[in-house]
Amino acid sequence: xxxxxxxxxxxxxxxxxxxxxxxxxxxxxxxxxxxxxxxxxxxxxxxxxxxxxxxxxxxxxxxxxxxxxxxxxxxxxxxxxxxxxxxxxxxxxxxxxxxxxxxxxxxxxxxxxxxxxxxxxxxxxxxxxxxxxxxxxxxxxxxxxxxxxxxxxxxxxxxxxxxxxxxxxxxxxxxxxxxxxxxxxxxxxxxxxxxxxxxxxxxxxxxxxxxxxxxxxxxxxxxxxxxxxxxxxxxxxxxxxxxxxxxxxxxxxxxxxxxxxxxxxxxxxxxxxxxxxxxxxxxxxxxxxxxxxxxxxxxxxxxxxxxxxxxxxxxxxxxxxxxxxxxxxxxxxxxxxxxxxxxxxxxxxxxxxxxxxxxxxxxxxxxxxxxxxxxxxxxxxxxxxxxxxxxxxxxxxxxxxxxxxxxxxxxxxxxxxxxxxxxxxxxxxxxxxxxxxxxxxxxxxxxxxxxxxxxxxxxxxxxxxxxxxxxxxxxxxxxxxxxxxxxxxxxxxxxxxxxxxxxxxxxxxxxxxxxxxxxxxxxxxxxxxxxxxxxxxxxxxxxxxxxxxxxxxxxxxxxxxxxxxxxxxxxxxx
Amino acid sequence: xxxxxxxxxxxxxxxxxxxxxxxxxxxxxxxxxxxxxxxxxxxxxxxxxxxxxxxxxxxxxxxxxxxxxxxxxxxxxxxxxxxxxxxxxxx
Numbered sequence: 001x002x003x004x005x006x007x008x009x010x011x012x013x014x015x016x017x018x019x020x021x022x023x024x025x026x027x028x029x030x031x032x033x034x035x036x037x038x039x040x041x042x043x044x045x046x047x048x049x050x051x052x053x054x055x056x057x058x059x060x061x062x063x064x065x066x067x068x069x070x071x072x073x074x075x076x077x078x079x080x081x082x083x084x085x086x087x088x089x090x091x092x093x094x095x096x097x098x099x100x101x102x103x104x105x106x107x108x109x110x111x112x113x114x115x116x117x118x119x120x121x122x123x124x125x126x127x128x129x130x131x132x133x134x135x136x137x138x139x140x141x142x143x144x145x146x147x148x149x150x151x152x153x154x155x156x157x158x159x160x161x162x163x164x165x166x167x168x169x170x171x172x173x174x175x176x177x178x179x180x181x182x183x184x185x186x187x188x189x190x191x192x193x194x195x196x197x198x199x200x201x202x203x204x205x206x207x208x209x210x211x212x213x214x215x216x217x218x219x220x221x222x223x224x225x226x227x228x229x230x231x232x233x234x235x236x237x238x239x240x241x242x243x244x245x246x247x248x249x250x251x252x253x254x255x256x257x258x259x260x261x262x263x264x265x266x267x268x269x270x271x272x273x274x275x276x277x278x279x280x281x282x283x284x285x286x287x288x289x290x291x292x293x294x295x296x297x298x299x300x301x302x303x304x305x306x307x308x309x310x311x312x313x314x315x316x317x318x319x320x321x322x323x324x325x326x327x328x329x330x331x332x333x334x335x336x337x338x339x340x341x342x343x344x345x346x347x348x349x350x351x352x353x354x355x356x357x358x359x360x361x362x363x364x365x366x367x368x369x370x371x372x373x374x375x376x377x378x379x380x381x382x383x384x385x386x387x388x389x390x391x392x393x394x395x396x397x398x399x400x401x402x403x404x405x406x407x408x409x410x411x412x413x414x415x416x417x418x419x420x421x422x423x424x425x426x427x428x429x430x431x432x433x434x435x436x437x438x439x440x441x442x443x444x445x446x447x448x449x450x451x452x453x454x455x456x457x458x459x460x461x462x463x464x465x466x467x468x469x470x471x472x473x474x475x476x477x478x479x480x481x482x483x484x485x486x487x488x489x490x491x492x493x494x495x496x497x498x499x500x501x502x503x504x505x506x507x508x509x510x511x512x513x514x515x516x517x518x519x520x521x522x523x524x525x526x527x528x529x530x531x532x533x534x535x536x537x538x539x540x541x542x543x544x545x546x547x548x549x550x551x552x553x554x555x556x557x558x559x560x561x562x563x564x565x566x567x568x569x570x571x572x573x574x
Numbered sequence: 575x576x577x578x579x580x581x582x583x584x585x586x587x588x589x590x591x592x593x594x595x596x597x598x599x600x601x602x603x604x605x606x607x608x609x610x611x612x613x614x615x616x617x618x619x620x621x622x623x624x625x626x627x628x629x630x631x632x633x634x635x636x637x638x639x640x641x642x643x644x645x646x647x648x649x650x651x652x653x654x655x656x657x658x659x660x661x662x663x664x665x
Contacts, residue, residue, distance in 0.1 A: 064618075067625075074632070075625045157629035204608055205601045230634035479655065546649075555657050 055197050056208060063189025065152060065173050066217030068166060068180075070226040071259075071438050077166055077180070079152040079173060079217075083135035084128040089119045091145030098143055105138055106130065128171060129153045154180075156271040158226060161233045164284040165224060165263045165436075167384075168271040178284065179222065179436060182382030189217035221438045223259030228252055231546040232264045236520070239539045240266055243503075243525035249286040250539070251419040252547060253517040255508060257442030258423065258432035260381075261516070261547070263287075263416070288385040290412035291502045291521065294489030295471075295532070297408030298354045299425065302346055303450050303458045304369050305357040313457045314341045319352040326400045331355050331407075347464040349471045349486065351407045358406030359399060366402065367394035372449050373421040374431070375413050381436055389413040408487060415504075419519035422506050425462065425483070426514035429455035459483050463511050466537075472505060475537035477545045479555035481511035484540065486532030491524070500524045505536035509544050510556040518544050 039047065068077040085106065094102070094117065103110040106127045116124050128151065135148050152173045156166060167178020174188070175181040192214030197206040232250040240248050252262035269281040283289065305311040322336035333352050337344070345353030358366065370376065376391030390412040397405075404410045413421075416434070424431050429450035432443050450458075462483035466475045471486045484507015490497035504521045508514040520536040520543070529535060641647040 064622075067622075075629045078622050078626050080622050080626065081619055155626050157626055157633060161634070203605065206604060227634060230638075234635075234638075478651070478653075479657075555655075 055199075056195055057198050058193050058195050058211065059204075061192040061194060061214040062150065062152075063191050063214040063216050065154065065169070065189055066187040066219045068183075068187070069219060069221050070224045070229075071222065071261075072226070073221070074226050076158055076162055076222070076224070076226065077154055077156050079154050081132060082129045082151055082153040083132055083148045084151050085126045085130065085135070085138060086147050086149060087117060087124055087126055088122060088145045088147070089117050089124060090122070092117050092143070093145070094143060098141070101141060102138065102143060102146070105134055105141075158229075159272055160268040160270045161230055161264075162224065162226070163268045163271050164265045164286075165222075165229070165260075166271065168274065177282070177384060179220065181384055182436065183220050186220055187217045190215035223254070223257075223261060223435055223438045224263070225252075225261045225547075225550065227550050228543075228547045229262040229264065231550070232262045232543045233266075233268075235539050235542045235546075236264050236266055236522075239522060239535065242527065243522060243529065243535050244527040245522045245535075246524040246526075247280075247285055248520070248522040249289075249415045250521075250543060251286050251416050251517075251519045252543065253419050253423065253434065253519075255423055255426035255514045255517050257439045258420075258434050258446070259439050259442075260416075260434055260436055262543075284383060284385065285523075286415040286521075287379075287381070287383050288387055288414070290387055290389045290414050291504075291523070292411065292489045292492060293408040293413050293418055293504065294487035294502070295349045295351075295407055296418060296485050296487035296504055296506050297411065298346055298349060298406065299458050299462060299485055300369060300373065300421065301354050301358050301361075301366075301406040302342055302461065303425070303454050304361060304366060305342065306454045306457055307450055308361060308365065310360050311342050311357060313343045313461065316341055317345060317353045317356050319345070319350050319356070322352060324352045324355055324403070326355075326359075326403055327398065329400045331403060343461040343464060346458075346461040346485070347467075347470045349465070354406040355403035358402055361402075363394040363397045363402050366405065367391070367397075369449065370405075370411065372431075372447070373424065374417055375411065375421065379414075379416060379420065379434055381416075381434060387414060389417055408489060415519050415521045418504075418506055419517050422508060422517050422519070424449045425455050425458050426508040426517050427455070428452035459511060459514075462507065466507065471531075472507075472533040472537040472540075474533060475505060475507055475540050475544075477509055477541050477548065479557055480509045480544075480548060480553075481557045482509040482541075482544065483507055483511040483514075484537075486537060488530060488532045500526075501530040503530055503532040503535035505532050505540045507540055507544070509548060510553060512556040515551065515553050516544065516547055518547070 065079040067075055067079075070076055099113055099117075100110050103113045106113070108127060113126065116126055126146070138146065139148060154169045154173065156162070156168070165178055167180040168176060169180050170176050175184040180187065192210070192212040194210045195208040196204045197208060199205045232252060236248050236250050239245070248266045250262065250264040251260065253259065254261055263286055265283065265285045267281050269277055306313065316339050318338075319333060319340050320336055320338045322333040324331045331351050333350050337348055337350050337353075340348065340350055340353050342357070345357070370391050375389055378386045378388045380386070401410050420431070420434055427446065429452050430446035430448045432446035462485055463481060464470055465485055466472050466482050472484060475484050476482055484505055487502070487504040487506070489502045489504075491500040491502055492498070493500065502521060502523055503525055504519070506517070506519040508517045518540050520539045522535050522539070525535045
């Protein structure tokens with residue numbers, strides 16, 4: 001029997017039953033619609049978030065810190081990934097054997113390890129910056145509560161030789177000293193992040209979006225020449241040992257471009273291993289320590305005197321009897337020289353001569369010259385702790401002070417300021433700003449301080465100073481004409497001058513067309529000799545000779561004119 | 575009518591399988607590129623380490639020591655150096 005013929009169908013059903021079913025169905029649909037509206041419309045963001053958290057991950061994309069290279073592209077500082085091991089002490093319940101194994105891999109004491117793991121804190125670093133190989137072995141141990149975290153460690157292959165110039169970074173790879181700090185903005189990379197979809201096994205299966213692109217740190221190419229730096233470092237170290245000196249510094253500048261080719265300070269430290277660091281080692285003396293330059297300032301006095309037309313290089317000055325009394329204070333010369341020309345005042349380094357010249361000049365002119373040479377203002381190379389030195393306003397100068405400033409007392413400078421100021425003589429009287437980074441297009445003309453004529457005349461006087469009869473025949477360099485000036489200054493001990501000295505030498509070569517300026521400062525030589533001409537000049541000579549050779553500068557003096565440096569240079573005045 | 579439905583059904587199935595297949599392929603390719611990128615990073619790290627190694631070996635102190643001690647070299651004195659003028663056009 002067919003269904004349609006069923007007698008049951010012919011029986012009329014009450015109409016309310018059909019309506020009831022219809023109502024029930026409608027209610028059901030309405031509920032569903034409301035619920036879906038709620039889920040889709042009002043609660044969707046929460047649900048989507050929950051869903052995404054099950055498969056989508058934001059992962060960090062690390063960026064490496066830029067490298068630091070010397071002018072030839074040799075790597076001076078590079079970051080390489082390492083791992084840091086940390087633990088959640090509560091989870092890290094290690095068996096004694098496990099602890100011993102871990103301690104052995106980390107090369108640390110087992111007791112120290114257990115002490116760290118017994119800490120109350122929720123997070124402890126067990127050891128930072130270990131090599132990735134060791135980290136892999138530790139991961140293979142599969143210890144509970146022990147975790148790894150990638151980090152970067154900075155290495156300095158040149159170690160203590162270039163320590164002060166480069167500085168170093170902290171554990172977070174942020175520059176703390178030297179170039180690392182000065183160029184932090186450029187060197188630092190900015191880590192980025194991206195959103196990905198991971199599958200059940202934790203593998204990335206899809207790249208959803210890049211939230212932030214990582215920014216790799218830029219490389220910095222310094223003006224520094226690693227070869228010259230090494231040469232200066234070894235020479236200075238040797239001199240410090242030989243003269244039992246406390247400290248020292250050398251600055252080598254390229255006279256054409258103002259680039260800093262070498263900057264050495266002693267004592268130094270190893271930036272790769274900074275466990276025992278003392279403040280004295282860390283100090284970048286060439287930039288942060290000022291000293292009274294002494295006679296190395298005399299050429300500036302002479303230059304100003306020539307510039308103002310009051311003197312010519314052959315104008316004579318009476319320096320007898322070797323003393324000069326101004327307002328109760330007396331200036332001495334080490335030897336009595338009698339009548340000297342301006343050139344001879346520089347050559348023999350006569351205090352009286354320099355003071356007499358200075359007293360004919362207005363204080364304001366001297367101050368203006370010192371100021372435009374950069375004394376009294378920091379060089380703004382970006383180094384931490386760069387100091388300005390001391391140059392008092394000329395209005396407060398008394399005549400005796402103006403006289404002593406003429407030979408470098410009562411004024412204090414840093415070694416790099418002094419080297420920078422000598423650029424004016426090495427160039428045609430103009431000054432270019434110093435640069436730590438490599439300069440591709442050197443400025444042709446800098447800020448004029450002296451006229452070219454004056455610069456050339458002073459250069460000729462400075463050449464005399466290193467010839468026999470001058471204060472520093474030991475500064476000579478075979479094959480090249482050299483010009484320079486010694487300085488020997490009593491150190492200020494509180495308010496009075498002590499019996500400690502600072503020996504210095506600043507010079508440039510080849511004198512016919514200066515290419516390099518080298519400044520040497522040796523602090524407290526205490527092996528008996530302390531004159532700049534005996535202590536600093538030989539270092540200058542060695543560094544200059546090696547640097548000129550390294551740069552391939554053509555000799556400008558025939559070698560047969562060479563004279564063996566006599567052992568008894570003229571003693572300069574202090 | 576029935577035939578049209580059948581054709582549409584087949585088309586739908588083929589397209590579904592195609593979507594799955596291409597999605598799978600895309601993920602595989604993505605895994606490949608991820609792999610290559612991590613390889614690239616590894617190589618970069620190695621490059622950095624090699625540079626470090628090179629500058630350690632080529633350390634001036636080490637070069638000088640080997641030159642002086644093992645190879646018995648020394649710097650020429652001024653008298654032993656002859657400088658040669660190159661033509662102005664040279665250099």
